[in-house]
């Protein structure tokens with residue numbers, strides 16, 4: 001009998017054959033192991049994303065949710081509360097705030113690559129993507145230098161879950177509590193001494209006399225640190241995996257760097273880190289002959305929708321000139337990723353710098369170990385060759 005367990009090592013190793021069976025034979029599937037429905041076809045996922053009244057985020061959007069997050073921040077609220085929060089936050093994420101961080105981030109990327117320039121191989125995760133994305137978050141929020149390493153460690157732990165119990169273990173919960181406490185103190189300090197950073201932008205952001213509450217700022221910063229460090233670093237690693245697994249794509253990007261933005265979009269479609277998020281059904285929905293009841297959770301398998309042949313011709317081919325409009329790499333609907341501009345820019349700078357320094361960068365045979373998470377899929381390390 002067919003099983004789909006988003007926590008299983010088989011799914012971690014290669015989810016795509018599972019997705020194929022889901023789309024073709026069980027387009028609405030009840031996963032006993034995950035205790036939720038799974039939607040896997042592109043069209044069904046898009047329908048769900050555009051109907052937040054039926055498919056609510058207010059009970060949490062992570063496959064294994066953190067305590068006190070549901071109903072409290074962007075990814076875990078429905079309109080109208082969500083829209084008000086999003087507008088206030090969006091107002092602070094200006095082009096100026098991004099321009100401010102990209103030049104120092106590029107210099108940091110160069111320095112990390114310079115540090116491994118003499119090596120034949122290096123670990124793309126620990127020696128590049130984890131460091132560079134941390135730099136970015138540090139610049140965005142003006143985090144004090146002495147806090148950086150501990151913030152990174154806690155952010156990485158927060159997004160993980162215990163694969164045995166399928167819940168957050170004590171170490172994950174403790175990391176989350178640490179982060180909530182840390183951001184609480186940071187907000188208080190920054191209120192006394194505001195600057196040009198994004199956190200200061202959240203404090204001053206105002207629409208029609210309304211401002212973000214301290215608790216909202218604190219949870220938003222916690223979420224953004226998590227998204228910035230883990231989603232971005234995980235995705236950047238998957239992007240580099242896609243490029244190094246396809247040397248012809250790498251050569252095309254080296255020959256013509258103007259193709260890099262299209263390669264970033266194709267990687268978000270082809271093999272991305274943010275594989276699945278969840279929603280909670282609010283009214284009875286009958287689909288493909290089965291009925292979901294109010295209160296049921298449903299997994300939106302973005303990674304599967306992105307490989308749906310009903311939407312993308314030859315979906316299993318990584319084609320950097322494809323320009324896959326409407327891919328689900330950043331989700332969609334009211335909850336579409338808020339960090340798209342930062343993410344795209346950060347990845348563009350990273351790929352430009354990596355390919356300038358290492359035009360022959362290549363994959364090294366390795367038994368990849370994946371981060372224990374049912375939402376995100378990214379390797380804990382990725383060895384690459386430099387020549």
Ligand code: HEM
Nearest residue numbers: 061074075227228231232235277330331335337338339343
């Ligand atoms: C390439 C890296 C990234 C990927 C692949 C990614 C992917 C996603 C996806 C798929 C969602 C939708 C979640 C859902 O459907 O429930 C999302 C939401 C979100 N992302 Fe990202 N993300 C990335 C980077 C970032 C960054 C750098 C930030 C901010 C610093 C960010 C902030 C957010 C926020 C705040 C939301 C919730 C938006 C809302 O609910 O209105 N993301 N992201």
